[in-house]
Amino acid sequence: MSFELETASHPENLRRVAIEPVSRVEGHGKVTLLLDDDNRVHQVRLHIVEFRGFERFIQGRPYWEVPVMVQRLCGICPVSHHLAASKALDMVLGARLTPTAEKVRRLMHYGQILQSHALHFFHLSSPDLLFGFGSNVASRNVVGVIAAAPETAKKGVLLRKYGQEVIRMTAGKRVHGTGSIPGGVNKSLAAEERESLRKDIYQMVAWSREAVQIIRSLFEKNLAEYNAFGRFEAQSMSLVRADGAMDLYHGGLRARDATGKLLFDHFDYGRYWDVIAEEVKPWSYMKFPFFKNQGPEHGWYRVGPLTRVANCDFIPTPLADRERQQFLAYDGGSAAGATLGYHWARMIEMLHAAESIKDLLNDDDVVGTDLAAPPGQRQERGVGVIEAPRGTLIHHYRVNENDEVIRANLIVSTTHNNQAMNEAIRQVARQYLDGHEVTEGLLNHIEVAIRAFDPCLSCATHALGRMPLEVAIVSRDGTPVDSLMRDARGVCTRA
Amino acid sequence: MTAPILVFGWGNPSRGDDALGPLFVERIEALNLPGVACLTDFQLQVEHALDLKDRRRVLFVDASIETETMAATRIEATRDTSFTTHAISPQSVMQTFVDIEQTAPPPCWLLAIGGRSFELGEPLSADATANLAAAIAWASHWLAVE
Numbered sequence: 213m214s215f216e217l218e219t220a221s222h223p224e225n226l227r228r229v230a231i232e233p234v235s236r237v238e239g240h241g242k243v244t245l246l247l248d249d250d251n252r253v254h255q256v257r258l259h260i261v262e263f264r265g266f267e268r269f270i271q272g273r274p275y276w277e278v279p280v281m282v283q284r285l286c287g288i289c290p291v292s293h294h295l296a297a298s299k300a301l302d303m304v305l306g307a308r309l310t311p312t313a314e315k316v317r318r319l320m321h322y323g324q325i326l327q328s329h330a331l332h333f334f335h336l337s338s339p340d341l342l343f344g345f346g347s348n349v350a351s352r353n354v355v356g357v358i359a360a361a362p363e364t365a366k367k368g369v370l371l372r373k374y375g376q377e378v379i380r381m382t383a384g385k386r387v388h389g390t391g392s393i394p395g396g397v398n399k400s401l402a403a404e405e406r407e408s409l410r411k412d413i414y415q416m417v418a419w420s421r422e423a424v425q426i427i428r429s430l431f432e433k434n435l436a437e438y439n440a441f442g443r444f445e446a447q448s449m450s451l452v453r454a455d456g457a458m459d460l461y462h463g464g465l466r467a468r469d470a471t472g473k474l475l476f477d478h479f480d481y482g483r484y485w486d487v488i489a490e491e492v493k494p495w496s497y498m499k500f501p502f503f504k505n506q507g508p509e510h511g512w513y514r515v516g517p518l519t520r521v522a523n524c525d526f527i528p529t530p531l532a533d534r535e536r537q538q539f540l541a542y543d544g545g546s547a548a549g550a551t552l553g554y555h556w557a558r559m560i561e562m563l564h565a566a567e568s569i570k571d572l573l574n575d576d577d578v579v580g581t582d583l584a585a586p587p588g589q590r591q592e593r594g595v596g597v598i599e600a601p602r603g604t605l606i607h608h609y610r611v612n613e614n615d616e617v618i619r620a621n622l623i624v625s626t627t628h629n630n631q632a633m634n635e636a637i638r639q640v641a642r643q644y645l646d647g648h649e650v651t652e653g654l655l656n657h658i659e660v661a662i663r664a665f666d667p668c669l670s671c672a673t674h675a676l677g678r679m680p681l682e683v684a685i686v687s688r689d690g691t692p693v694d695s696l697m698r699d700a701r702g703v704c705t706r707a
Numbered sequence: 708m709t710a711p712i713l714v715f716g717w718g719n720p721s722r723g724d725d726a727l728g729p730l731f732v733e734r735i736e737a738l739n740l741p742g743v744a745c746l747t748d749f750q751l752q753v754e755h756a757l758d759l760k761d762r763r764r765v766l767f768v769d770a771s772i773e774t775e776t777m778a779a780t781r782i783e784a785t786r787d788t789s790f791t792t793h794a795i796s797p798q799s800v801m802q803t804f805v806d807i808e809q810t811a812p813p814p815c816w817l818l819a820i821g822g823r824s825f826e827l828g829e830p831l832s833a834d835a836t837a838n839l840a841a842a843i844a845w846a847s848h849w850l851a852v853e
Contacts, residue, residue: 268830269721284721284827290749335753366807373754387748388720 217256217638243637243658251648253641254383258634258662267620275301275611280390282607285622288331291324291379294392296607299462299596301394303482304611306588311581313396314705318461319572320382320391321598322565323458326416327375328560328601329517332666333423334368337555340660341430345441345653364412364426367419371562374409374416378569381405396584406579415568417624420563424535427556431547437462439543440643440659442551442636447503447513448523449628451599454478456525460599465515466523467503475503481597484606490623500630501623512631515603516665517557522548527560529567551636554664599627602666626667636661709761710744712850716833717748724822727770727839731820734843737849738848739780751795762813764848767797768842770799770835771819778843779818782809789798816849818842 213384218631246255266285270278279297283290295317302309305424311319316506342361372590376386383389384399401409431438465480465487479487490499493510527533539556540548545555572578597608603625610619626633638660645654711745714735716728722850729747736745746758751767759765767782797817805811821838831839 266827281721284719288749331752362806369753369756369803369807372752373757376754386746 216643217253218634219255219348221530239611242381243662245641245645246652247650251646251650256634256638256641258630258637265406267622270609270617270620273617274615275304275609275617276615278395278609278617279392279394280388282622283388289324289328289600290387290601291320291383291389292598292605293607294389295321295461296596296598296600296605297609298392298394299598300594300607300609302598303454303594303596303609304591304609304664305395307395307590307592309396310582311577313584313639314461315575316382316397316400316583316634317392319401319569319578320379321461322568322572323375323378323382325375325565325601326420326562326569327372327379329565330368330371330375330423332601333427333555333559333562334365334371336666337660337663338364338368340656340663341427341555345660347655352644367422369415371423374412375565376520378409381409381449392586395587398583400580400583401578403579406573407571410573413566413573417563417566417570420559420566421531421535424556424559424563427559428435428538428542429573431542431556435543435546438552439546439550441657442640442643442664443549444551444632444635444639445549446632446635447475447511448519449513449515450604451481451597452478452524453528457528458520458524458526459528459566460520460561460565462598465597468523477518481606482595482650484595484597484608488623490627491549492551498627498630499523499623501628502631514632514665515628516554517561517603517624518554519603520599521557521560525627527564529564529571531567532564535563551639551661551664554666558666602626603628626665629665629667633662633665633667636664709747711761711763712743713746713758713762714768714846714850715746715748715755715758716745717751717764718770721827723824724770724832724835725825726831727820727822728768730839731768731818731842731846734790735846743845743850744852748784751797751800753795753800753803755800756807757800758785759800759801759804759815760808760810761773765813765815766818766846767815768818768820770822770825771824774819774821774823776838777818777845779816779822779845781814782817794796818846 220620242259244255244257245253248251266282270281273281278301279294282293284295285293298317328336333371354704379389380386381401382397382399383391385487391399447468449467451459452466453459453463464483465484466477466479467475467487469475476487485504488503489504489511490498490501500512502508503513504511521527521536527536539553539560542548547556592612594608594611598605604623605625606621606623608621608623609617612618637658640657644657648654714732716730716732718728720726720729732747735743738750747816748755766778771778776835782798782801785798785803797815801815820835820842822835823832824835
């Protein structure tokens, strides 16, 4: 089932439709469809032009530079890389964090979750959800949302701004922060920073609760479509705390099969390679991770908000946990298995992040002065794992006796979801495109499925004039027969 | 107090000529000009609309693969249909300001500096280095105008 439509049996007889690049995701993704003369879909692939040279870029650098350097891997989730690298290098130093260091890092992380989830829901996905998957491209964007629902959109802007302020105050700067260092942090919150954040956090909690209700009501209005859209069965993986609670900063690995049965639990991520391996496929730059004991064909899984909300035993903040229980019970559990359930789960996590920020701001440790732990038993190897906004993020380094990084391996959230995203778009192709003339609205259904995962494709280059979308339909002899072009300003033209 | 002039450059400093925006801002910031605030980010986002508040003038700065050396243009708020909304245009940032503040944005200019190569770990290309110098020279006049 999962590899149906991955490779057509006779591709030479088919038309190729490319969606390139996928819009409203980070970096460069491309979807190709192979269709026959009757528009029947024979092959669907999501290709990711992921930059794989970053690990080499790190090699030879002193380890203490790494938490700052890795933020340049991605313009959207730099804090996640900053913290995952710091955690890996804590292990290299054998350092046990002080309460202040751990809580300031957690605060930074929840600030990142809040702003990232707010951006995704209010500005990347809400255009699809509010206006419909095949609606006019001219309004299916963030400014369209602001025009249609200005108060909702403004809350999204302010939620995101608040998360950025949490990051600025914990990391020291709005971008390229240096707050987290191997073994601790280099600053805690100043008393006035704490008060400044505390003043607005109750409003952020309230707006986050409203956001959960927005996505819930969208599910209620469109139940059949949302439940079925790009739906597929999948295994799952996330970090959980020792008591089974959701923990986005630290924990052990928990994996379940598609029926919910535990495959492994509280697994020490310091040896992740014992349970996870990666496969290379010739048609994609991005690897395909899988559970090692099941092999690449059956061992793929998904990560991210949907997985985390369903995988944990409870959420350790009361409002988010109540929403979690309602989400899991909704319509007999249907939303928790739906691809669009990612949006609902993401808003539950945003509420959890807001509640966690509130709790941390009321904890005196965040203004403490004991910032860094003394080094312990030095290790050659360090692994840091964190639940980034999009899913499990693994940083793995080896450091030599001269303090130089000699090997780095990063498995980012979007890589874990590679096979799952491919499966989602194949389902959508079967449901909406098979047998129909390809239109921009239909192609957007493919993009809606990809956006549910909030993929981040590790590319922060967006110079003016880049990022057109071109859909080319080519006949079996290679002759162009149709094309649809959307330029960088969103104007669509048909050749 | 909010500085009346904002210079906002964006790009990834580790990706070759994509660093032009942040480098431009770094050079301007080093001048310590009174009344000039400097900000950088990887990409333009909706919340940057809030940075326009209480400004008299704003200069947006980015690398451009379509510009030979440098080009500065006055821009207006536009409800454009940019589909890459993770990296919205400066015109869209201005429009977001209009929508959430219900007032006109400050006058804004876009300074596009020609870049050629955007690979990770590359230094600034020779062309981009020259274009950056030209852009700084232009900006010294723009910033001096009342």
